[in-house]
Amino acid sequence: GQNIDQPTEMTATEGAIVQINCTYQTSGFNGLFWYQQHAGEAPTFLSYNVLDGLEEKGRFSSFLSRSKGYSYLLLKELQMKDSASYLCAAYNTDKLIFGTGTRLQVFP
Amino acid sequence: GAVVSQHPSRVICKSGTSVKIECRSLDFQATTMFWYRQFPKKSLMLMATSNEGSKATYEQGVEKDKFLINHASLTLSTLTVTSAHPEDSSFYICSASGTGEDYGYTFGSGTRLTVV
Numbered sequence: 001g002q003n004i005d006q007p008t009e010m011t012a013t014e015g016a017i018v019q020i021n022c023t024y025q026t027s028g029f030n031g032l033f034w035y036q037q038h039a040g041e042a043p044t045f046l047s048y049n050v051l052d053g054l055e056e057k058g059r060f061s062s063f064l065s066r067s068k069g070y071s072y073l074l075l076k077e078l079q080m081k082d083s084a085s086y087l088c089a090a091y092n093t094d095k096l097i098f099g100t101g102t103r104l105q106v107f108p
Numbered sequence: 109g110a111v112v113s114q115h116p117s118r119v120i121c122k123s124g125t126s127v128k129i130e131c132r133s134l135d136f137q138a139t140t141m142f143w144y145r146q147f148p149k150k151s152l153m154l155m156a157t158s159n160e161g162s163k164a165t166y167e168q169g170v171e172k173d174k175f176l177i178n179h180a181s182l183t184l185s186t187l188t189v190t191s192a193h194p195e196d197s198s199f200y201i202c203s204a205s206g207t208g209e210d211y212g213y214t215f216g217s218g219t220r221l222t223v224v
Contacts, residue, residue: 042201042215087151095142096213101151
């Protein structure tokens with residue numbers, strides 16, 4: 001079976017740091033994507049992890065542990081515009097399987 | 109970078125009619141396109157994988173006769189919702205395999221379908 005879990009909702013304060021976790025169980029695994037999605041819009045690419053470890057890209061970083069079936073997205077120096085849904089997706093051989101998504105709300 | 113164009117962005121139709129949604133890769137050839145459905149405040153659910161020149165592969169629980177997918181060329185895939193009903197109202201998004209920093213998964217802008 002395939003199962004990808006994320007917290008449903010999170011809140012944080014402007015300027016703070018927030019970590020969004022994702023655990024996955026898939027029959028085949030080639031990598032882990034993170035996407036950002038604002039309401040009513042299509043997802044936009046944030047990161048892609050294939051190997052274990054941390055990938056840093058500006059204010060956003062993503063971590064992967066293949067042995068633990070675990071990933072997280074770290075957002076630093078939060079801004080109001082970061083309020084959105086964050087979707088993790090497992091790349092399973094030839095398609096993306098999305099998690100439930102985490103709605104992040106950033107408060108002033 | 110890779111661009112995927114999806115039309116229409118919004119459509120309202122009467123119950124019982126059919127609606128066609130187009131997904132085009134503008135500057136690259138997409139041998140594979142994916143169709144997703146998203147309910148409010150939920151994540152994307154993969155409906156089917158569309159391969160150019162062959163039949164689409166549908167995910168379990170998706171009615172192939174209701175959601176007709178055609179991928180006649182390397183730049184165009186269409187999803188037709190046949191005999192639409194209010195429960196088909198949803199946000200439909202396509203994605204295509206391409207090139208660029210997103211490692212080949214470029215999403216269209218989505219189509220908001222409302223069946224009345």
